[in-house]
Amino acid sequence: MMEYVPRRSLIHNLHPLTKLVWSLIILILALVFNNPWYLTAAILSVVLVGLIGKVVKETLVYLGAMLLVSGFVFVFQVLFRPGGQVLFTVFPSSWSVVGGWLPVTEGGVLYGIAMSLRMLCIVSAFPVILSTTQPRDIIMAMVDTLRVPYDYAFMFTAALRFMPIVMSEVSTISQAQRSRAYAVEGWNPIRKLKAFAPIAMPIVFIAIEKADRLGLCMDLRGYGSKGRTYLHVLKLRFLDWAVLALTVIVLIGSIVAATQGYGRIVIPQK
Amino acid sequence: MVPIIEVKDLHHRYPNGCHALRGVSVTIDRGEFVAIIGQNGSGKTTFVKHLNGLLRATTGTVYVNGQDVSKHKVSEMARVVGYCFQNPDHQIFCDTVYNEVAYGPRNLHLSQAEIEERVIEALGAVGMLHLQASMPRDLSKGQRQRLAVAAVLSMHPEVLIVDEPTTGQDYRDGVDMLSLVQRLNQAGHTVLFITHDMPMVARFAQRVIVFRDGQILLDGTTREVFGQADVLRTTFLAPPQITSLAQALPEFFPDTVLSVAEMVDQTLAVLQKRGKEVRPS
Numbered sequence: 001m002m003e004y005v006p007r008r009s010l011i012h013n014l015h016p017l018t019k020l021v022w023s024l025i026i027l028i029l030a031l032v033f034n035n036p037w038y039l040t041a042a043i044l045s046v047v048l049v050g051l052i053g054k055v056v057k058e059t060l061v062y063l064g065a066m067l068l069v070s071g072f073v074f075v076f077q078v079l080f081r082p083g084g085q086v087l088f089t090v091f092p093s094s095w096s097v098v099g100g101w102l103p104v105t106e107g108g109v110l111y112g113i114a115m116s117l118r119m120l121c122i123v124s125a126f127p128v129i130l131s132t133t134q135p136r137d138i139i140m141a142m143v144d145t146l147r148v149p150y151d152y153a154f155m156f157t158a159a160l161r162f163m164p165i166v167m168s169e170v171s172t173i174s175q176a177q178r179s180r181a182y183a184v185e186g187w188n189p190i191r192k193l194k195a196f197a198p199i200a201m202p203i204v205f206i207a208i209e210k211a212d213r214l215g216l217c218m219d220l221r222g223y224g225s226k227g228r229t230y231l232h233v234l235k236l237r238f239l240d241w242a243v244l245a246l247t248v249i250v251l252i253g254s255i256v257a258a259t260q261g262y263g264r265i266v267i268p269q270k
Numbered sequence: 271m272v273p274i275i276e277v278k279d280l281h282h283r284y285p286n287g288c289h290a291l292r293g294v295s296v297t298i299d300r301g302e303f304v305a306i307i308g309q310n311g312s313g314k315t316t317f318v319k320h321l322n323g324l325l326r327a328t329t330g331t332v333y334v335n336g337q338d339v340s341k342h343k344v345s346e347m348a349r350v351v352g353y354c355f356q357n358p359d360h361q362i363f364c365d366t367v368y369n370e371v372a373y374g375p376r377n378l379h380l381s382q383a384e385i386e387e388r389v390i391e392a393l394g395a396v397g398m399l400h401l402q403a404s405m406p407r408d409l410s411k412g413q414r415q416r417l418a419v420a421a422v423l424s425m426h427p428e429v430l431i432v433d434e435p436t437t438g439q440d441y442r443d444g445v446d447m448l449s450l451v452q453r454l455n456q457a458g459h460t461v462l463f464i465t466h467d468m469p470m471v472a473r474f475a476q477r478v479i480v481f482r483d484g485q486i487l488l489d490g491t492t493r494e495v496f497g498q499a500d501v502l503r504t505t506f507l508a509p510p511q512i513t514s515l516a517q518a519l520p521e522f523f524p525d526t527v528l529s530v531a532e533m534v535d536q537t538l539a540v541l542q543k544r545g546k547e548v549r550p551s
Contacts, residue, residue: 169360175324176361180421181348181377198373201363205407209359 002062002130003164010239011053011132016141018240019133022049023125025251030121032254033263036110039117046124055131062127063120070116077115083107084268107268114267135161140234150228158214166207173202272336274300274429274460275321280330282316282484290316292484294330298462298477300428303455305471305492306464308481309505314464317481318431321462322351335428349378352427356434358411358418367393367409367417368402374425385424392424395457396450412443416450423454430454432463436470448474469510472496472528480505497526 011019029042043063050059079090084107093100129138135157142153174182177198184195218224236244258264275298282291291313298304306314319325320332323344332339335350355361364370371392375385393399396416401409406417415435422430432451436444444467452474455461465471471478471492478495480488482505488495495502496509499517508514509526516527522540527533 172355172357173360175319175344176353176355178344179322179324179348179351179353179355180361180374181345181425183343183345183377198361198363202360206359 002058002127002160004134005055005058005131007054007132009052009054009132011049011055011128013239014132014243015234015236015240016129016133016137017145017234017236018243019125019129020141021244022247023129025247026125027122028251029254030118032258034114034118034267035263035265036113036117038263039114039121042121043117043124046121046128050128053128053132055128058131059124059127063124066120066123070120073119074112074116077112078104078108081108081111081269083111105268110265110267111269114265130160136232137234140230140232144230144234162207162210165210166203169206170199170203173199173206176202271300273297274302274335276331276333277317277320278331280317280320280332281328282313282320282325283328290484291320291328294484294486296479296486296489298460300460301455301458302460303452303474303476304460304462305475305478306462306481307466307468307471307478307507308487309507312481312505313484314481315433316484318353318433318462318464321429321431322347322353324353345377348374348425348427350427351429351431352422352425353431354415354418354422354433354435356437358414361418361421362406362414365405366402367398367404367406370406370417371402371420371424374421378425388424388426392420395423395454396420412439412446415439415443415447419447419450427459429460429462432461434464434466436465436467444470468496468508472510472513480507493526493528496528 026042026046030039033039033042047056047059047063050056079102082103082105084105086103086105087109088104089100090102090104091098091100139150139153139157142148142156143150182195182198184192254263275296277294277296280291280294281289283289294313294317306318308314316325320327320339321334323339323342326340334347337347337350339347362370364373368389371389372385375388380388389402390399393402396419398413398416398420401413406414409417419430419432419435430451435447435451439447448463448470451461451463463475475492478488478490478492479486480495480502487505488498488501496513499509499514502508509517510528512530512533513527516523516533516536523533523536525536527536
């Protein structure tokens with residue numbers, strides 16, 4: 001799971017808002033272009049930023065995990081959005097009844113590649129932001145600059161912070177149950193679902209307990225009392241303005257290029 | 271006879287690079303009652319997690335009951351090694367105490383009659399037979415901890431590992447818990463327990479293994495280990511107060527004292543030798 005990685009880097013020093021704007025622009029780029037090469041370039045640019053931020057390993061691990069999801073996207077697009085020349089069919093046409101079903105087409109493959117890369121591109125900026133920005137700074141940026149109510153900003157970061165805790169509890173629970181000869185065996189999906197209970201039940205109880213305790217701790221530390229002040233106030237500095245200017249230039253350039261037809265390919269559709 | 275646990279030059283390095291065990295070798299015989307002590311992060315839990323395969327040796331060998339642990343799944347080792355986690359809430363998930371205890375034996379695919387027999391036996395051992403229809407979440411912390419032990423006992427493991435059984439409990443629950451473990455030891459189980467509670471160690475353990483920085487610092491009978499207060503101090507451990515008191519008066523107590531009763535006996539012996547007529551109250 002994504003957690004803040006305390007290191008010293010250019011990216012760590014940026015204002016969270018700068019990084020949010022950057023990720024928004026990556027998102028727009030992913031939507032503007034559909035040429036796989038352009039999308040790959042955009043993803044590589046994010047990895048480059050991760051490299052500058054000294055979190056390239058974390059970024060790649062996350063992208064590796066997301067590759068699985070984009071693999072699903074690819075398969076679904078290939079199967080259910082046919083178009084153009086048929087390359088082959090999943091069920092060979094010589095088979096009776098099902099023969100010729102699920103054609104894999106040129107358009108489907110292209111669209112599948114474009115969509116899976118697009119998804120990967122959209123999510124690629126998250127690990128870089130989350131691992132180079134302290135949660136409290138994200139809250140500050142949301143509250144101070146974006147005028148998000150503090151409660152909502154806190155909720156957002158509390159949820160982010162909760163995930164790694166839950167994952168580590170799941171790992172302990174899984175160890176405890178394996179020590180009692182817990183093992184998921186075989187194929188049977190109902191048995192698999194039942195096998196989930198020994199892990200799921202304890203984690204639900206523990207999560208509720210932890211959430212309850214968190215709420216109590218917040219109360220005890222004066223959460224919600226009137227007139228909140230902030231210890232760390234973030235300011236946009238020269239570097240932020242420079243990065244913002246650069247990203248906006250890239251954005252405008254990309255939109256102009258896209259209207260001229262660059263970075264866009266025509267994908268045949270049935 | 272083959273020792274129940276035989277560990278040779280065990281090293282463990284976590285994926286994050288932490289070198290948690292640095293060459294641990296130890297042999298434990300059947301029927302021993304061993305306390306494992308040491309500071310947090312000294313490698314105690316990492317060590318015991320190798321005994322049922324929850325962690326795999328980076329280098330070195332671990333044999334339990336003559337079997338090479340590295341060649342078995344955790345679920346297979348569960349027949350030999352019962353591991354009670356520190357927090358019982360990490361394992362309790364059933365709707366009744368009975369089902370909770372029956373879960374392990376069911377995983378071993380035993381017959382219905384055998385499962386029933388084992389559940390009754392395990393619940394009897396922890397003194398919770400009358401609670402078999404209760405909901406585990408309604409039990410007290412001490413009861414839940416005993417339930418966790420019963421849930422492991424019902425699998426009839428030869429080795430019982432208990433991780434910090436007394437932490438967070440009051441004195442009485444702690445003594446109850448360790449008395450239970452002691453009875454199981456007397457019934458034939460080999461017991462390893464991790465603890466920070468030195469008076470409990472003095473009272474219950476026969477053998478003590480002290481970990482420091484992923485290595486074994488001391489290993490011997492409880493008396494031998496607590497006799498070396500200066501070595502223990504290097505890892506911020508101290509013998510029980512009664513032992514320290516005796517060590518502060520070496521001319522009266524040349525031998526290591528582990529309990530108030532022992533101190534009384536030795537005091538009386540010294541006084542009688544000096545010709546004083548003393549009678550304990």
